Amino acid sequence: MTEIQAPEADTRVAIVEVGAAADAAAAAKAAWGQWPGHAMPPVRLETARPAKDGWDARAVFGYDTPPNARRAVQAVALRHGSSWTVLLFDGAEATGEKRGAALGLVSQSLRPAGYTRESFAGRTALPLTPERVEALKAFVRDGMAALDVPGVGLAFIENGKVVWEGGLGVRSLATRQPVDEHTNFMIASNTKSMATMLLAELADAGKLTWDTPVTKVYPAFRLGDDATTAATQIRHLVCACTGLPRKDMEWLFATTAQTPASDTFRQLAATQPTSRFGEAFQYNNLMASAAGYVAANLFYPGMEVGAGFDKAVGEHIWAPVGMTDSTMAFDRALAGNHASPHAVDLDGKAVVSVAGADVNRTIAPFRPAGGAWSSAHDMIRYVGLELAGGKLPDGKQLVSQKNLFERRARGVPTGQDRWYGMGLEEDMAWGVPIIHHGGDLLGFHSDMMWLPQAGVGAVILTNGDDGYALRRPLMRRLVEILYDGKPEAVADVAAAATRTRAEVAEFRGRVTQPADPAATAALAVRYSNPELGPLTVTRRGDKVDFAFTAWHSEMLTHVNTDRTISFLTVTPGLTGLDFVVGGSGGKRTLTMRDAQHEYVFTEAGG
Structure with missing residues (x-):
């Protein structure tokens, strides 16, 4: 044991x-028995993974730990021949998120002794013929069916x-209108690379360098304390390397579309890094939002930064590239x-996500981090600009080229042979460089x-919550087709579909529906949290709803292993947010958490 x-x-x-x-299961249980001082909690869910990386079988175990413990526990069982190796994780949720890239390095690099990784280094890519394009489309079409994704721009x-360029499937299950190349989807965090593109143009114009202190070009910028503020350079706004943890709950619970863009800077001023600059990969949307607004202020001094960003990205990127959608x-x-957003309901069925549409609208105050709408037609031209080294x-x-490529220079590692740059990532898992970035909203x-090296690019835009499971498999399938690689992508999608169905079934089996009447009767009518705002409880017969600033959900209950009671959201797209009584x-309280923050809603009077 190591x-x-x-x-x-x-x-x-x-x-x-x-x-x-x-x-x-027997291998995982045996491994726990060999680890002194660590006990195996009850198994919540076991899901299989496809054979790869030299392993003949793989399975992941999630365990049942109470929310108040703030403990994350997992096991990964790997078989080579008749011998099992088990990777066990037991630790604090906060540390697990903070050290996620290091944990990824451990798990991604664990392979059987003597196994040689597949690599396409030095190989010449095959041409992207019509037949190969059809194979890619068929792969996406089959993946959509397996994952219940209504529509894709490709x-x-x-x-x-x-x-x-074109579309597969429908824009909405309600209207059944087909997706085409001009159908707009929210591209979410792919907006970040556009914020860094603006910074690259400003660097060309001599208005900043990547090492310029942020306060030199935007004196009102603050981050945590004075020393941290002074140390923050332009590149730090978008490198995911400053040690700032995710802080999305204020957006999710307390923001409206009318919240001013300046709220980005208010929140950052109250945020302190949890690790040193350059020490760990930690993804923070507020910093990327600030990057776009700092750029906007340099392009259009005196203009409100939200309007300035909209104008800058429109005039300095979209118009020149021809991104008219x-x-x-x-x-x-x-x-x-x-396209309309879709999510899976408690029956495992994809439905239009009303709450998703409401919450996605509230990204507006932080839109450089993820607020753009775009189409396959537009985004493939943006990829073309990247492939052409910044030339139209x-x-x-x-x-x-110098400043365009600086955005994709290897920064903090995100796993094995993977690095984050500035709004872009590099992946060398298969021996050839792939530059990419994903985007996720509800x-x-x-x-x-x-x-x-191949001069090839692709764009995939999806309107289903399980569309995330098509992204890396499409990257893998593209590589398989270009370099005649081992077929792995199809199995990856199939395993993701099976896992999703198992997770939905496990959640449904765990909760009490409708919510436990005794627990519901014990709730206050109103709660409040200084950061996340109000929470209002509404009873409708035997059902109970929690209402927040921009959305609401019916709540179900679950008795945790420590006998505490949790209320859990079930509205499609926002299922599983946990509030512990x-x-x-x-005063009565309801406590909800993300990995590194705890938010206590306290009973409010009146």
Whole structure:
């Protein structure tokens, strides 16, 4: 057994050579028995993964731990021949998120002794012929059916030529209108690379460098304390390397579309890094939002930064590239050819996500981090600009290669052979560089990817919550087709579909529906949290709803292993948010958490 301890000392990983075992469950149980001081909690869910990386069988175990413990526990059982190796994780949720990239390095690099990884280094890519494009489309179409994704915008480019662009499926299950190449989807975090593109143009103009202190060009910027503020450079706004954890709950619970863009800077001023600059990959949307607004202020001094960003991205990227479908205006998008977000309900069926549409609208105050709408037609031209080194089809250099490429330079590692740059990532898992970035909002999941050496790129935009499970498999399938690689992508999608169905069934079997009447009767009518705002309880017969600033959900209950009671959201797209019943100072409370923050809603008077 090999044990690895995180710097925080509250999180450990064990790699246990179990040897022969009847099955994955028996191997995992045996591994826990060999790890001194660690007990195996009750198994919540076991899901299989496809054979790959030299392993003949793989399975992942999730365990049942109470929310108040703030403990994450997992096992991964791997079989090679008749021998099992088990990777065990037991630690604090906060550390698990903070050290997620390091944990990924451990798990991704664990392979049987003597196994040689598949690599396409030095290989010449095959041409993206019509037959190969059809194979890619068929793969996506089959994946949509397996994952219950209603619609996809899809496009491919090779050597500066768009070889195919179009749509598969429908924009909405309610209207059944087909997706085409001009259908707009929310591209979410793919907006970040556009914010960094603006910074690259400003660097070309001599208005900043990547190492310029942020306060030199935007004096009102604050981050945590004075020392941290002074140390923050332009590149730090978008490198995911400053140690700032995710802080999305204020957006989810307390934001409206009318919240001013300046709220980005208010929240950052109250945020302190949880690790040193450059120490760990931690993804923070507020920093990327600030990057776009700092750029906007330099392009249009004196203009409100939200309007300035919209104008800058429109005039300095979309117009030159010919991205006429793209918009930052939610209402403009809804008035035109657009896709609707979908999520899975408690029956495992994809439905239009009403709450998703409401919450996605509230990304507006932080839109440089994820607020753009775009189409396959537009995004493949954006990928073409990246492949052309910043040169437009008419030969004009929109942005210099030097500053364009600085955005994809290897920064903090995100796993094995994977690095985050500035709004872009590089992946070398298969021996050839792939530059890409994904985007996720409620009911919308997308990715743009390109292989510079092959001159090939692709865009996938989806309107189903399980669309995330098509992104990396499409990257893999593209590589398989270009380099005649081992067929793995189809099995990856099939395993994801099976896992999704198992997760839905497990959740449904765990909760009480309708909510436990005694627990419901004990709730206050109103609660409040200083950061997340109000929570109002509404009873409708035997059902109970929690209402927040921009959305609401019916709540179901679950008795945790420590006998505490949780209320869980079930509205499609926002299923599973956990509120633990408690009390403090004679008042009733409801506590919800993300990995690194705790938010206590306290009973409010009146």
